Amino acid sequence: MDEPLAAAHPLVPSADARAVVLVEGISDQVALEALAERRGRDLDAEGISVVPIGGAQALGRFLNRFGPQGLDVRLAGLCDAGEESDFRCALERAGLGSDLTRVEMERLGFYVCVADLEDELIRALGAASVEQVVAAQGDLGSFRTLQMQSPWQGRMTEEQLRRFMGSGGRRKIRYARLLV
Incomplete structure (x- = not known):
């Protein structure tokens, strides 16, 4: 098995998670967890789980599970520019806003990469x-x-x-x- 994949946390947050960061895929999870580690942050100790959702179309399911209608933990997220509309619609369907702009999505803790996270890192x-x-x-x-x-x-x-x-x-x- 690929070492980074094996090192990735499970696809569900820990039971004591107080915040969940929803990302599209495992590479996004690996990058964010590596960044936290590099900056001396222990996400597990802070009660933060980074959860890959398997693509932007799945966001609604995860918002229902972890958002105000579910476990009601603090939410954040990261998506590629091409998936911004999927994220926006899912946030609106979950009752987190209406006619959301990118700035309003950011206020909710959901950020859009210029192209994708790899592009951000390369730039x-x-x-x-x-x-x-x-x-x-x-x-x-x-x-x-x-x-x-x-x-x-x-x-x-x-x-x-x-x-x-x-x-x-x-x-x-x-x-x-x-x-x-």
Whole structure:
């Protein structure tokens, strides 16, 4: 089993969770937990669980379970730009607002990545630094192969890296921890 996947917490929060951060996938969970660890935060001790929901379409189910109609724990979340409308609709259906803007979603604790979390990390680190991480993982040859493919030739390195992270099985999960 992939080490980051094995290290990911269960898909349900601990019984003593006081707050739940809902994210789309396991790579998002791994990245947020790695960031917390890097900043010296113990999410378990703080009663915070990061829960991957398996895609934006599932948000409503999790809001019902953990929100005001369910366990009523403090909620937050993170989604890709392409899933913003799914998140907005689910928040509204759960009674957390109406005609929500992105700013209002943020006030509720739900944030939208420019493209996705990998894009945010690549932009934060810069392409050269991410390429160094790819090289250190022994994946530079595979990345160079992607760059030579006609759909990716001439594209910005950041776009190529984002595509590279999203391809290749569990690569997205593995790099989530490494890029934080």
